[in-house]
Amino acid sequence: MGVLRTIQRGLIVSCQALEEEPLHGPMFMAAMARAVQLGGAVGIRTNGRQEVEVIKKLTGLPVIGIHKVTNEAGELAITPSFSLAEDLVQAGADIVAVDVRQTRPFGEPLAELLPRIRRELGVPVMADCATMEDARAALAIGVDLIASTFGFRENELGTEPDFELLEGLLQLGAPVIAEGGFWYPEQVVKALEMGVWSVVVGSAITRPLEITKRFVRALGQAGTAQRNAV
Template identity: 45%
Template structure:
């Protein structure tokens, strides 16, 4: 199953410290996103993927975050993590396609095994133009700008909005669909990505993380905010 051209994909994820963590909440979030018109979903871990799969036949980009202090790569770092989310019902396997150290084999081998042994499409998260070209050459079905700003090499771009330059460069250079992801927090930014040739756009925090959305609004209150004096007179 493929991501339709022009699709908004909603990333339904919540880490363990988030009040919405877990398959019950993430499946409800996915249901809300579908009702709003999303044409694809991204989810982390076999439990969340399975819960969302039970709701829909819509394309699901499944990832499996495996954190290890010794390795910077944690998004589906090895074949075993890919197997878990494939068996849970993911149509498309998302993975970190950067050349950084991972607890697993080379990314080119991982992409090939997912395509051949699991029969799943591969959604390659990259941070640079060179990584995107390499992922496409390795056989990735989609190349996504997800990690731009989140690697040591690209950290300077974090906080500056989506990486439109990377989107445009990849669209011009690779034959596979380019998906825009990372720091899309307004409809205008989503439209701008499509204007630059993106096949689809993934939005996460701005739609599915009420805690972070609330923080942004609270920041606007700071000039008027005060702490009530509760001390005794």
């Protein structure tokens, strides 16, 4: 529980960038990780061996490692195999996050994958969930943390947290990581007041492309409202 205590009631920042984004690459993400460390983040979530390795060495913070894989149909799964999890741990990941959605498009059977990571790699496993059913199934198999990663809601500007889902997850008795759709400090405070273990914020801090889109979208909506009022 050592690393879990370290991140308790703190802000974890997701430092990731898609391949088509200007900040994609381990050096950019490492600089971002160092910046958020100076700002007070207690941990980093990041994607891929290179990012994990560089960020761990640079910051020394607890790292939640993931490996995103997209198939030919454009479907996404997070850390779908043991070999990818092992790669992350060898690179320095302190926690491995695994996609446990019941609708997960591909990957090794969770009943085999989750216990094997815990048993053979000796690190906590975080279950990236979309629903209560995902979380219950993962806990029945055995995980250390459950996260609302895929359980956000859509709104007119993009996404927002699903606090109803968080309330349900908190009733399951395992540490809950609030993640998905967090854009404002007051949302983070609300989640912590509800009793979550810690909160992951990503795009609102580390993805200037998405941040700019949000502002532009808001301006466009305001302009449309003004024109309709004339």
